[in-house]
Amino acid sequence: MFNKTCRLAAYALSLILPIALLSACASLPGATLETVGQRQIELRLTRQSAPVVVFENGLGGTLDWWAKVVPELEADTTVLAYNRPGYGRSSPADTPRDGQHVVQELRELLRQRGLAPPYVLVGHSLGGLYMQWFARRYPQEVQALVLVDSTHPAQMQGQGASEHWPSWVRVAFNAFTNVTAKAEFQAIDATGQAVLSLPSYTSGPVEVLSALHPMQDRSNPMAEHANHLRSDLVNLYPGARQVWVDSGHAMPLEAPQAVVAAIRRVRHQAASPTTTTMPLARPKARQQKELP
Template identity: 35%
Template sequence: MNPLPSKQQASIHGQALEYITAGQGSPTIVLINGAGGPLEGWLRVWEPLSVLGTVFAYNRPGIGGSGKPVVPQTGEVIVEALRTLLLHAQLSPPYLLVGHSLGGLAVQLFARTLPEEVSGVVLIEATAPEDVSVMASHRSGFQRLAQRTLDAVFGRDEFGEVEHVSRTVDLIQRVGPFPDVPLVVVTGGRPTMAWATSAQALTARAEHQRRLAALSPQGKQLIASRSGHFPQLTEPEVVVDAVRFVTARQTTGA
């Protein structure tokens, strides 16, 4: 497995952002991390994806070599910063967006706000807008205690995207429809912390994953049967196959 390419830096709207690129040609595959996840999380899929086209990944504010956020990281701020960073890197639309976990909300907002700039979407264990309220209402005592402990140890970032996720969900619900583009939803077959999560919450999230796949008439769901929340690490071939499927649909228009 080859290492990731050298990281580059850009100043976008006064915010220092770190990014990497590789490959060439179309499609431009844009990898969007989950909350707190560094771009190194794409290591196991990076090389095979770079064979399919141009691949791009970056660290959002507060991660890796990117600076701490200087403004609240609401959905529209995240989308605009990403779009400007892509243009800075001389990567023109349309983009094939790949979002993991909370990054799935950014992907949805980008695709709904700028449908003409999106040619396809892959969602990996993605947060659905419905998850935010439903999962919070079903949190176990253990999960609430764990969150309070983390907040006490590390503090809460008032500008961080997690603090503003409700605003992002509201934006998704108010903007235009999801575009009619090739879409694959990759869902882990082994839910993370299932032992500490209520049956109702697990059932709700499974239904939300199915609904994500139904966002586009061209949508489908893949189950990564051996994976929890990080199929790109545990079953990278499933994620690569999902991107390859979307790429093929783009090419054939099927």
């Protein structure tokens, strides 16, 4: 019983660890503060050739999470990384923190910066859920979609619901997150349901990067639920490719080259629409894994 409790605690801690890692992650220099409507938005924009690659951060994350990814792309690609309202130097959030509002604010930012579609959308964790909403709601504006260990639309249902977390994890979550992250967290289920209510995105290539390390933990219902959804996400996008990456959830920091490679692949696929891809089977054991 003690060992099972320890494993459950370790798994639950992994849910909030990426937020705690923010203080130790690399820095992305060159960010500026720009006026967008009535807000100030912190962003890093490099203008090169089309299409525009747009990065969306995870829960509690800032644009610094992409510090090892952006420099690999910006020599020949227009790249936008930014902080949503409520993060970094951006203005405080003053609207609901569901996917619809987050995406509408992002589209306003893109328009005001003169960044025309179509876009290559790249989202990590909760940012991946927001990018799923974007791609499904506005498929004509999206050239390709890269989901970096993304939140599944059903993440907060069943065993994933926060009431199944140990009480100390809820305390730690509240301690590590700001008011904006708490509001985003509360809206995850509503955002997920909104995503599933829309037709799947099929207008361009989709690459699903899935973290392999968490798949080794099947010690409790929470872990099994999360691992099932990690495997299932690719099934929501017909023809999508799933790549299992030798990484934990903090993939932009732990395995940035896997993210870079995925972005380059979907750009190439979008430029060669006759190219087809198929999902890669989920690894059956630790030794069986797909690396980009």
